[in-house]
Amino acid sequence: xxxxxxxxxxxxxxxxxxxxxxxxxxxxxxxxxxxxxxxxxxxxxxxxxxxxxxxxxxxxxxxxxxxxxxxxxxxxxxxxxxxxxxxxxxxxxxxxxxxxxxxxxxxxxxxxxxxxxxxxxxxxxxxxxxxxxxxxxxxxxxxxxxxxxxxxxxxxxxxxxxxxxxxxxxxxxxxxxxxxxxxxxxxxxxxxxxxxxxxxxxxxxxxxxxxxxxxxxxxxxxxxxxxxxxxxxxxxxxxxxxxxxxxxxxxxxxxxxxxxxxxxxxxxxxxxxxxxxxxxxxxxxxxxxxxxxxxxxxxxxxxxxxxxxxxxxxxxxxxxxxxxxxxxxxxxxxxxxxxxxxxxxxxxxxxxxxxxx
Ligand SMILES: Cc1ncc(COP(=O)(O)O)c(C=O)c1O
Numbered sequence: 001x002x003x004x005x006x007x008x009x010x011x012x013x014x015x016x017x018x019x020x021x022x023x024x025x026x027x028x029x030x031x032x033x034x035x036x037x038x039x040x041x042x043x044x045x046x047x048x049x050x051x052x053x054x055x056x057x058x059x060x061x062x063x064x065x066x067x068x069x070x071x072x073x074x075x076x077x078x079x080x081x082x083x084x085x086x087x088x089x090x091x092x093x094x095x096x097x098x099x100x101x102x103x104x105x106x107x108x109x110x111x112x113x114x115x116x117x118x119x120x121x122x123x124x125x126x127x128x129x130x131x132x133x134x135x136x137x138x139x140x141x142x143x144x145x146x147x148x149x150x151x152x153x154x155x156x157x158x159x160x161x162x163x164x165x166x167x168x169x170x171x172x173x174x175x176x177x178x179x180x181x182x183x184x185x186x187x188x189x190x191x192x193x194x195x196x197x198x199x200x201x202x203x204x205x206x207x208x209x210x211x212x213x214x215x216x217x218x219x220x221x222x223x224x225x226x227x228x229x230x231x232x233x234x235x236x237x238x239x240x241x242x243x244x245x246x247x248x249x250x251x252x253x254x255x256x257x258x259x260x261x262x263x264x265x266x267x268x269x270x271x272x273x274x275x276x277x278x279x280x281x282x283x284x285x286x287x288x289x290x291x292x293x294x295x296x297x298x299x300x301x302x303x304x305x306x307x308x309x310x311x312x313x314x315x316x317x318x319x320x321x322x323x324x325x326x327x328x329x330x331x332x333x334x335x336x337x338x339x340x341x342x343x344x345x346x347x348x349x350x351x352x353x354x355x356x357x
Contacts, residue, residue, distance in 0.1 A: 061141040068098055068103060069197070074355075076128050077342060081355055081356045081357055083341055088112055094138060115136055137159065139160075174309060176313070181226065183206040188252050193250070195256060241295070242293050289321070305333075305337050
């Protein structure tokens with residue numbers, strides 16, 4: 001654990017965990033990792049007991065939202081020990097997010113070391129069942145106390161851990177998605193490709209309204225023409241048109257570069273599938289649905305890995321996709337990625353950081 005200082009918790013709260021009813025983001029492990037930034041440097045980091053933080057009412061982040069986060073998982077491997085899936089990619093994405101909102105980036109190698117250290121420290125919090133995992137939530141925010149729209153001169157980088165249930169109780173489950181036509185999440189030149197709180201705050205009203213109408217999430221269209229597809233609430237989106245995998249390009253800078261998106265693209269390319277990252281309009285999707293070439297739609301993200309979309313609604317028109325059934329590609333990508341994460345399939349790409357703990 002290098003130079004990381006360790007202050008052990010005197011008590012554990014692990015007995016409070018409802019292992020048969022984990023859900024998402026409800027239980028938090030005994031320790032956190034904290035690194036503080038001041039005078040132009042991040043310190044070596046400390047592992048210390050989880051607990052309330054001191055926050056002054058003038059904390060700049062509460063007012064101006066200078067905060068970013070990440071989300072990744074550690075999986076119990078069938079071969080023993082634990083696999084942390086592609087932490088370096090999350091570390092790199094966090095550097096990009098940091099730059100977007102003027103937070104000093106936390107170095108990627110320190111990020112990976114910190115993740116390994118805190119998972120090792122609280123290894124007894126890693127669920128044992130297939131499908132369950134330890135969710136890792138790194139985040140960083142300004143800790144200065146002042147009013148005024150200026151970047152803070154002090155920051156924290158913190159990691160908390162939460163044992164989480166399998167996203168699917170009984171296998172993959174196709175969801176209903178509403179194509180959002182009133183609200184927008186991101187615009188070119190904005191913060192869309194950064195994992196920063198503002199994007200999630202901006203998405204809540206539309207998400208809530210969609211839930212009330214019976215949809216699980218919204219599909220965002222681009223903020224300028226409201227024509228091209230961006231992404232889903234917390235997932236990237238992919239379309240199988242004939243046998244081609246089409247997904248919105250990262251080039252416009254308004255969608256999050258998902259780790260799962262990148263993983264699926266690599267697997268699809270290796271399987272000889274034609275993969276195209278480009279602009280795709282909602283009209284094109286409607287047309288492909290009409291002429292029968294739209295075979296599958298699915299979301300990709302750390303939480304669900306693959307989330308098949310069974311129904312898309314746009315301007316009152318419903319598109320039923322693949323008879324509301326799980327498509328063969330969605331199933332294949334899901335099986336392959338989870339197989340690698342739980343150590344059942346060979347990790348040819350070196351995506352797992354394995355810890356023998
Ligand atoms: C807005 C948004 N898009 C896409 C994703 C999927 O990214 P990943 O595959 O890295 O979890 C997430 C989840 O982190 C997200 O919040």
